Amino acid sequence: MNHKFSTFLLLGFLLLISNQYLAQPLGNNPNGQNWQSLQTDFGQLIFPLSFQKQAIETAQLLNSLENNNPIGLRGKKRQLRLILQNQTLNANGYVALAPFRSEFYGTPPQSLNDLSTVNWLDLLSIHEFRHIEQYRAARKGVTNIGYYLTGEYGWSFMQRLSIPNWFFEGDAVLVETALTTSGRGRLPAFTAEQRSIAFSSKNYSYHQIRNGSFKNLIPDHYRWGYLMMAKLTEEKGYEVIQPLVEDAAAYKSIFYPFSRALKKQSGYTTKSLYQKSWNAVKEDWKADILELQVTKSRNLTDSTLKTPTFYHFPQYESDSSILVLSNSYKKTDEILLLKADKKEVVCRPGASNDPFFHYNYGHLVWTEFRNNPRRTNAEYEDIFVYDIKNKKKIRLSQRRRYFSPVLNSNASKVYAIKVDLKQECTLQSIDIKKQTTKDIFAFPAGEYISRLNISENDSILVYIKRKNNQAALFSIDLENLNEKQLSPWSAHAIGAPRIANGYVYYSASYNQRDNIYRVSLNGTLQVEQLTEAKIGFYQPAVNPSNKELLFSETIFNGHSISKLEEANWVKSKIQINEPIEQEWNYSHLNKTPHFAEQATTDSLNQNESKNYNNLFRGFRLHSWPITASPAAQEMNLVFNNYLNDWSASVGGGYNYNEKGSFYQARLSYGKFLPILSASISSNYRNLSSVWNDLYLESTTFRSNAISLGAAIPLNWTLGNYRLSLNPQLRLQYLQLSGNEAQPNENYQFAHAGLSFSYLRRRARQNLAPRFGLSASINYSRNAIKLSEERFQAESRLYLPGLFANHSLQLSSGFRRELQENFYQHSDFFNYARGFEAPYSDEYHRLSVDYKLPLLYPDWGFWGINYFKRIRTNFFFDYGKQLLYAFDYNYEFQSTGVELFIDNVLMNTLPISLGFRTSYLINEDPSSPDEEITYGIIISGGF
Structure with a gap:
């Protein structure tokens, strides 16, 4: 094996495989499924x-x-x-x-x-x-x-x-x-x-x-x-x-x-x-498109988009105003009112697996994603109604599986498709005032229903039915529950039907591109083409009074909303050619x-x-990775089961910071509400301590530990916010041996922790949530020597900056652990930037960060690195150190700038490389001659 090849493997395995060795959440599958x-x-x-x-x-x-x-x-x-x-x-x-x-x-x-x-x-x-x-x-x-x-x-x-x-x-x-x-x-x-x-x-x-x-x-x-x-x-x-x-x-x-x-x-x-x-x-x-008479529609939104923006599901609020669902690389979903070249934000729907809305009688309806906070593979789409005039949002369902809701003409009732766990569909109605549901029509197994629309007189619903790898439009009479087929069965994609003037308008891929078509509510199955798109037209809406046709149009950098007067409709009756017969397919794909x-x-x-409900079913060894960081190198045997209830690892390594070996074994089980865990470990420790006679001493010893723990990871999606709560408890028996300064000792620790975050979802360009709060609290105490304790808390508040992609962040931290304690817990606290981490019994920190993007280079070389974004952060830190034994305190203040380059390494691995320059307002006691310090920050993902 040549030198280049050996170097390649070494870098690959020791530096990059470590990115793959990440813990997966356990116990996401709902209990009681009878696997x-x-x-x-x-x-x-x-x-x-x-x-x-x-x-x-x-x-x-x-x-x-x-x-x-x-x-x-x-x-x-x-x-x-x-x-x-x-x-x-x-x-x-x-x-x-x-x-x-x-x-x-x-x-x-x-x-x-x-x-x-x-x-x-x-x-x-x-x-x-x-x-x-x-x-x-x-x-x-x-x-x-x-x-x-x-x-x-x-x-x-x-x-x-x-x-x-x-x-x-x-x-x-x-x-x-x-x-x-x-x-x-x-x-x-x-x-x-x-x-x-x-x-x-x-x-x-x-x-x-x-x-x-x-x-x-x-x-x-x-x-x-x-x-x-x-x-x-x-x-x-x-x-x-x-x-x-x-x-x-x-x-x-x-x-x-x-x-x-x-x-x-x-x-x-x-x-x-x-x-x-x-x-x-x-x-x-x-x-x-050379010989096509391309439809000349009038654009109602931006025809040239500097920032990728997407407008969908246009609907008439009145003859002169339009409602539309919008999102962009800068903004998450908004429902906008377009009127006389003005845009007004009506509301901001929450996150959904199926972004769709319907308007009627001053009200909007849509579905939002929800989940079981512990068993996150149990997912829901619940219905929400929004009263535009009163700006009031009502939740109509709890933990249901609804799709494509529509409102009746006086906004007293919602019709929606409910999908059960057998993937069978039922048409339901929901009374908004009483919040009662009623089954209207149960569809046979094998028929999947989507995209409802309702007639102006509330008598007919139309929808797309899928069956045997084909789709067609159907209607149902709400009085006698008779179904009627409206369009021929076809393998083509059809979408978003809308009833107007005795017709159903919809998009379909019948002729090389997606265009707008219509069929009669009478069930003649005759398809009439209304547009000739250059790229694609979708989600039509028709103004009943003047028969203007609205639709979403694909344009460069997004989708716009366009309007077409009836005089410019194509109105051509067509015969459907199936997708395999269309000219834009490569012929070898049709065999x-x-x-x-x-x-x-x-x-x-x-x-x-x-x-398949046995306790250890599918539990197996799958990997034995070497993982590396600047602090340590280790190798583990890694086990999981296929339903991801069990996780285990056994291994050991070497800690470069403390110049010693370590060994550990871990086992976790996630079938219950808490994730239960047990571990044993043996570590060689080498650290400095402050003793009662006020001198520093280097201490070496062997630390053997047995731990039992429980954690309850909870995650909710709540509209536009994601709430996470993770309480943890761990009991640890610790034996210290081999220390010459004092005799061997046994410790019993109780560790409690709580992490919390409530963060708004982000658009693609947003550097951070526009609003949000995150916090963590950790407390450890020696059950024998009660004075030996460690308390640490950190928090961060996210606020909007001057522009959409800017972020103002306020953070704080507090840490207390006496240096006289023989056992010192691992220190992951964020101290004031630019200073060496000080010896302290107590430390306080306040920070202000202002983050903003600078450039999007979109440039790479040789397949080695791709520069995707350059961003910066201006910061100010204040810290205060207290040492009780010396009756000493000191303030740390720094300000500076961080420059981050978000890269894709080898076209595969997202890595951020940061450079920090810190100006020390106060002198650093450990380096009194330094006024400006520099640092490098490397992190995976961005």
Whole structure:
């Protein structure tokens, strides 16, 4: 092994794997779910008993993917544990290592433009199984060495470092597109943001699309990866992917392993593949609209957006005023009133998995996200009504799963879709005054309902129905509960219907782009096209009096609101061409679009499932990482179970600060309300102490400890705020030995702590919450020598600055621990900046910080580093030190500036590098000649 290669591994493992070794919260799954397991060809499927039907169907598709996938990847078969969740509401899934597992969040999305009309669990299965194949194929060469050296942490890190995220996600989107009739690659909305860039004069470099931006709307790695992989496989075939993954993961080239593997297999580098694929689609998209009579609408919001801004769901408040949901990189969700070129903030809805609102009769309705504070995988969407005139917000439901609420004409009743734990939908009404609910219509299993709208006379509701990988518009008569189909079944994405003048207006992807269409409420199934968009029109609304058409339009750097008079409507009756027939698809993706529908079934049935509620089920060793910091180096054996109830580690290391070895073992269990933990440790200590005769002495000894602890991590989402509360209690038996200054002693400590935060959610550019408070209190006491105690408290208040992305922060701290105590607790207190941490029995601190962004460079070099943001902080610190034995106190005052550069290292790891200059208003007793001090600050994430 050559010197360069050895250095590469050393840096990689000792410095960067440590970022992966992070504790995961335990016990997030609700109790009482009656977990079952099913053994399959791909591994073990774990699911709640109430989700058994969906589990069997998912297992059948995954078995087909394992055995019959026409474009699958090869790799050593490694059994996977797949967990199906049915109480989460965020439509998502993932594959992860440490331990090797996958998790599907089973509730489908409301918007078809996000994730297509394909059955949600089928789409998840195809997409996530591709990640499983990628991970298996990547266990080659150096990545495999990483596994043998550190376990699955090493496997994860080495493949993450060698293979770009755009490949992982782009390849998975490519496969879901190839194997289904309407995977994301077939949706115009999926590439709408890229189209907006193509039609502008803006060009982004490979570094920019790889790492993103705080300044500009740069589509994510799913979208860029899909375009690049579609172009690559069009030219070289699907078979190019296998050797590409293997060569990159094996690090056949130590530097730029993926780009050089790509060059070997295809002739492209990553940059040249990006340019080739981007230039190709730009030309196709531009040619696509050359002969179109593009609709000339009038923009009602900013037509040129300096800051990425998004306007959605326009609705008429009156003939001359419009309500719209808005957010931007600077601001979180707001409902605005647009009137005569003025914008007025009406209210600020809370966080939601499905940002949507409806207006009627001076009232607004929407849903907000809530969760079980301890079992955070139990999620809810509750209904809120807002009275605009009285500025009063009412909560209509508690811990329910509601979507797409709408108000009737006098705002006395709300209609909404309730989704149960079997993912079955029921139409309900809620009386606002009485706050009583009534079931109106229960839809059969297999039919998923989204996006309600109500007629002006409250007699009809319309909605989107999904079934068998297709979607159509339906209506229901609220008097006789008769359903009527309004649009043909199609694999196209359709969205946001709205009733007006005997028609239902909606967006759909019927003709290469998303346009506005309408169908009659009479049920003729005849579709009429009303617009010809350059990129995409969405979420229509119609003014009944003058028939003006409102919609959200994709433009460069966001979405705007546009208006179109009836005289300019296209009004063309159309026949629907299915997504696989549209011209913008790469033809090689159309060879196997019915794989998911035709997947072979086997003999799997409910009788083959087994109970999965054993205490230690799935508990296994998965990693043995080396973790390093400037203070210590250690190695641990790490254990977890798949449902994340258990966590354990055994290991040891060396502390450079105290020049001694340490060993420890930890075990935590999170099935109960508190997370229970136990640990044993042995540490060599080397520290300085102040004794009663007033001199400093270096003390060395061995510290052996046994601890029992309990913690209750609680997290609430409350509108626009996140509340966290974490009380902790730990009992510790401590034995000190080997000290020459005094005899061996045993200690018994009780440690109590409480951390609290109440923070407003942030927009993308916000450096900190606009409002918020965080605090922590820690108290430790020797149960035998009651005078030996440590008390520490710190707090921080977040306030808005002069501009949206600025932050004013006031913080304080207090610490008390007598230096005469033989045992000194670890010190993580924040002292006045610029000074050495003083010896003190008591210390007080007050600080003021003002943080603001300076630049967004969006520039990188050689794939080594990408400069994403430069920010600064001006600070003032006041501290006061007290030493009781000397009857001594001293004040510390400093002011200065910190400059931070937010970087993405090696296109993978977010790291902030900071430089601090402190002017010492008072003299530093430990360095009296220094008036200005300097420091370097390094932190992960930003």
